[in-house]
Amino acid sequence: MGAQHARDTTVLVDMDEVIAYYLEGLDRALVAADPDYPLVPHEERTGYAHLGGPGFNPESLAAGMNTPGLFRNLRPVEGAVEVLREMAGEGLNVLVVTTPTYGNPTCVQDKYEWMDRHVGPEWVNRTIIAYDKTVVSGAVLIDDKPSITGSMEPSWKHLLFTRPYNRYVESVPRIEKWEDWKQTVLPLIEPSYA
Ligand SMILES: Cc1cn([C@H]2C[C@H](OP(=O)(O)O)[C@@H](CO)O2)c(=O)[nH]c1=O
Protein backbone atom coordinates (compact mmCIF):
# COMPACT_ATOMS: atom_id res chain seq x y z
CA MET A 1 0.00 0.00 0.00
CA GLY A 2 1.40 3.38 -1.00
CA ALA A 3 1.25 6.67 0.85
CA GLN A 4 -2.17 7.94 1.84
CA HIS A 5 -3.18 11.11 0.10
CA ALA A 6 -5.21 13.94 1.54
CA ARG A 7 -8.54 14.78 0.03
CA ASP A 8 -7.16 18.29 -0.45
CA THR A 9 -4.58 17.08 -2.95
CA THR A 10 -6.92 14.77 -4.83
CA VAL A 11 -7.94 15.74 -8.35
CA LEU A 12 -10.82 13.82 -9.92
CA VAL A 13 -11.03 13.84 -13.71
CA ASP A 14 -14.01 12.79 -15.81
CA MET A 15 -13.43 10.62 -18.86
CA ASP A 16 -15.99 11.15 -21.65
CA GLU A 17 -15.54 14.51 -23.41
CA VAL A 18 -12.77 15.47 -20.96
CA ILE A 19 -9.97 12.99 -21.71
CA ALA A 20 -11.69 10.93 -24.46
CA TYR A 21 -13.87 12.15 -27.35
CA TYR A 22 -17.06 10.20 -26.66
CA LEU A 23 -19.44 12.14 -28.92
CA GLU A 24 -17.23 11.59 -31.96
CA GLY A 25 -17.31 7.82 -31.34
CA LEU A 26 -21.04 7.94 -30.64
CA ASP A 27 -21.67 9.70 -33.98
CA ARG A 28 -19.87 6.88 -35.80
CA ALA A 29 -21.89 4.25 -33.93
CA LEU A 30 -25.16 6.12 -34.60
CA VAL A 31 -24.60 6.24 -38.35
CA ALA A 32 -23.55 2.58 -38.37
CA ALA A 33 -26.74 1.64 -36.49
CA ASP A 34 -28.99 3.90 -38.60
CA PRO A 35 -27.64 5.54 -41.78
CA ASP A 36 -30.51 8.08 -41.64
CA TYR A 37 -29.81 9.16 -38.06
CA PRO A 38 -29.92 13.00 -37.88
CA LEU A 39 -26.59 13.90 -36.27
CA VAL A 40 -26.30 17.32 -34.67
CA PRO A 41 -23.01 19.12 -35.38
CA HIS A 42 -21.20 19.45 -32.04
CA GLU A 43 -20.96 23.25 -32.29
CA GLU A 44 -24.77 23.45 -32.69
CA ARG A 45 -25.69 21.45 -29.60
CA THR A 46 -27.72 23.42 -27.14
CA GLY A 47 -27.38 21.10 -24.15
CA TYR A 48 -25.48 18.17 -22.67
CA ALA A 49 -27.98 15.51 -23.79
CA HIS A 50 -28.72 17.04 -27.22
CA LEU A 51 -27.88 13.83 -29.06
CA GLY A 52 -30.17 13.87 -32.07
CA GLY A 53 -31.70 16.24 -34.60
CA PRO A 54 -35.45 16.66 -35.21
CA GLY A 55 -37.27 13.35 -35.58
CA PHE A 56 -34.38 11.21 -34.36
CA ASN A 57 -35.31 7.64 -33.51
CA PRO A 58 -34.73 6.91 -29.79
CA GLU A 59 -34.17 3.24 -30.62
CA SER A 60 -31.37 4.19 -32.98
CA LEU A 61 -29.84 6.38 -30.27
CA ALA A 62 -29.95 3.46 -27.83
CA ALA A 63 -28.43 1.14 -30.44
CA GLY A 64 -25.59 3.60 -31.02
CA MET A 65 -24.91 4.13 -27.32
CA ASN A 66 -24.93 0.39 -26.70
CA THR A 67 -22.67 -0.55 -29.61
CA PRO A 68 -19.99 -3.00 -28.43
CA GLY A 69 -16.51 -1.48 -28.59
CA LEU A 70 -17.73 2.13 -28.68
CA PHE A 71 -15.74 3.12 -25.59
CA ARG A 72 -12.61 1.25 -26.66
CA ASN A 73 -12.03 3.30 -29.78
CA LEU A 74 -12.27 6.88 -28.53
CA ARG A 75 -9.66 9.45 -29.51
CA PRO A 76 -7.78 11.08 -26.61
CA VAL A 77 -8.44 14.79 -26.01
CA GLU A 78 -5.39 16.88 -26.91
CA GLY A 79 -3.11 17.41 -23.91
CA ALA A 80 -5.21 15.34 -21.51
CA VAL A 81 -2.91 12.36 -21.10
CA GLU A 82 0.12 14.60 -20.66
CA VAL A 83 -1.64 16.67 -17.98
CA LEU A 84 -2.82 13.58 -16.07
CA ARG A 85 0.82 12.48 -15.86
CA GLU A 86 2.04 15.98 -15.07
CA MET A 87 -0.43 16.41 -12.21
CA ALA A 88 0.54 13.02 -10.78
CA GLY A 89 4.20 13.98 -11.15
CA GLU A 90 3.52 17.07 -9.00
CA GLY A 91 2.42 14.76 -6.19
CA LEU A 92 -1.32 15.13 -6.69
CA ASN A 93 -3.57 12.12 -6.21
CA VAL A 94 -5.17 11.94 -9.64
CA LEU A 95 -8.16 9.64 -10.17
CA VAL A 96 -10.33 9.26 -13.25
CA VAL A 97 -14.04 9.04 -12.39
CA THR A 98 -16.45 8.00 -15.10
CA THR A 99 -20.08 6.90 -15.42
CA PRO A 100 -20.75 3.66 -17.30
CA THR A 101 -23.41 3.09 -19.93
CA TYR A 102 -25.15 0.08 -18.40
CA GLY A 103 -26.73 -1.09 -21.66
CA ASN A 104 -23.37 -1.23 -23.45
CA PRO A 105 -22.01 -4.75 -22.86
CA THR A 106 -18.33 -3.78 -23.25
CA CYS A 107 -18.35 -0.31 -21.68
CA VAL A 108 -16.73 -1.14 -18.34
CA GLN A 109 -13.98 -3.31 -19.78
CA ASP A 110 -13.39 -0.83 -22.62
CA LYS A 111 -12.93 2.04 -20.18
CA TYR A 112 -10.25 0.15 -18.22
CA GLU A 113 -8.53 -0.92 -21.43
CA TRP A 114 -8.60 2.63 -22.77
CA MET A 115 -6.81 3.84 -19.64
CA ASP A 116 -4.23 1.04 -19.90
CA ARG A 117 -3.55 1.74 -23.57
CA HIS A 118 -3.61 5.53 -23.64
CA VAL A 119 -2.46 6.58 -20.17
CA GLY A 120 -0.62 3.55 -18.85
CA PRO A 121 -1.13 0.30 -16.93
CA GLU A 122 -0.58 2.01 -13.58
CA TRP A 123 -3.70 4.10 -14.28
CA VAL A 124 -6.12 1.17 -14.46
CA ASN A 125 -6.50 1.11 -10.68
CA ARG A 126 -6.74 4.92 -10.65
CA THR A 127 -9.98 4.57 -12.65
CA ILE A 128 -13.27 4.65 -10.75
CA ILE A 129 -16.38 3.65 -12.67
CA ALA A 130 -19.37 4.92 -10.74
CA TYR A 131 -22.87 6.20 -11.27
CA ASP A 132 -22.64 8.39 -8.19
CA LYS A 133 -19.64 10.74 -8.39
CA THR A 134 -20.67 12.52 -5.18
CA VAL A 135 -19.40 9.63 -3.04
CA VAL A 136 -15.86 9.99 -4.42
CA SER A 137 -13.69 12.27 -2.28
CA GLY A 138 -11.52 14.95 -3.75
CA ALA A 139 -10.71 18.65 -3.86
CA VAL A 140 -11.88 19.13 -7.41
CA LEU A 141 -13.80 17.25 -10.11
CA ILE A 142 -13.11 18.29 -13.70
CA ASP A 143 -16.23 17.29 -15.66
CA ASP A 144 -18.08 18.51 -18.76
CA LYS A 145 -21.55 17.80 -17.35
CA PRO A 146 -23.16 21.04 -16.12
CA SER A 147 -24.79 19.59 -13.00
CA ILE A 148 -23.44 16.59 -11.12
CA THR A 149 -25.66 15.24 -8.39
CA GLY A 150 -25.92 12.07 -6.35
CA SER A 151 -26.67 10.72 -2.90
CA MET A 152 -24.19 12.91 -1.01
CA GLU A 153 -23.11 16.48 -0.66
CA PRO A 154 -19.91 16.41 -2.73
CA SER A 155 -16.55 17.08 -1.08
CA TRP A 156 -15.11 18.33 -4.38
CA LYS A 157 -15.56 21.59 -6.21
CA HIS A 158 -16.78 21.19 -9.77
CA LEU A 159 -14.65 22.65 -12.55
CA LEU A 160 -16.63 22.54 -15.77
CA PHE A 161 -14.55 21.35 -18.73
CA THR A 162 -15.68 23.57 -21.60
CA ARG A 163 -17.38 21.81 -24.51
CA PRO A 164 -19.62 23.46 -27.12
CA TYR A 165 -22.86 22.25 -25.49
CA ASN A 166 -22.03 23.67 -22.04
CA ARG A 167 -21.10 27.20 -23.10
CA TYR A 168 -24.44 28.53 -21.81
CA VAL A 169 -23.64 27.50 -18.22
CA GLU A 170 -22.65 30.47 -16.08
CA SER A 171 -22.87 29.11 -12.55
CA VAL A 172 -19.84 26.81 -12.54
CA PRO A 173 -16.16 27.82 -12.81
CA ARG A 174 -14.48 26.49 -15.93
CA ILE A 175 -11.37 25.03 -17.37
CA GLU A 176 -11.36 25.92 -21.08
CA LYS A 177 -8.57 23.60 -22.17
CA TRP A 178 -6.03 21.29 -20.59
CA GLU A 179 -3.11 23.70 -20.97
CA ASP A 180 -4.88 25.99 -18.45
CA TRP A 181 -4.78 23.41 -15.65
CA LYS A 182 -2.29 25.21 -13.40
CA GLN A 183 -4.28 28.46 -13.24
CA THR A 184 -7.62 26.70 -12.75
CA VAL A 185 -6.94 23.55 -10.72
CA LEU A 186 -4.16 24.61 -8.35
CA PRO A 187 -6.12 27.47 -6.69
CA LEU A 188 -8.82 24.93 -5.73
CA ILE A 189 -6.50 22.54 -3.95
CA GLU A 190 -4.23 22.75 -0.93
CA PRO A 191 -2.94 26.35 -0.59
CA SER A 192 0.69 25.21 -0.58
CA TYR A 193 0.30 24.13 -4.21
CA ALA A 194 -1.10 27.41 -5.48
C1 LIG B 1 -26.19 10.29 -22.23
C2 LIG B 1 -24.83 10.89 -22.36
C3 LIG B 1 -23.71 10.22 -21.92
N1 LIG B 1 -22.50 10.77 -22.04
C4 LIG B 1 -21.31 10.06 -21.55
C5 LIG B 1 -20.99 10.57 -20.18
C6 LIG B 1 -20.68 9.36 -19.32
O1 LIG B 1 -19.32 9.24 -19.05
P1 LIG B 1 -18.39 10.25 -18.19
O2 LIG B 1 -18.87 10.23 -16.78
O3 LIG B 1 -17.02 9.64 -18.37
O4 LIG B 1 -18.47 11.60 -18.83
C7 LIG B 1 -21.10 8.17 -20.19
C8 LIG B 1 -22.23 7.37 -19.55
O5 LIG B 1 -23.40 8.10 -19.48
O6 LIG B 1 -21.50 8.65 -21.43
C9 LIG B 1 -22.32 12.03 -22.59
O7 LIG B 1 -21.18 12.53 -22.65
N2 LIG B 1 -23.41 12.71 -23.05
C10 LIG B 1 -24.65 12.19 -22.95
O8 LIG B 1 -25.62 12.84 -23.35
Ligand SMILES: [Mg+2]
Ligand atom coordinates in the same frame (compact mmCIF):
# COMPACT_ATOMS: atom_id res chain seq x y z
MG1 LIG C 1 -18.19 13.61 -19.30
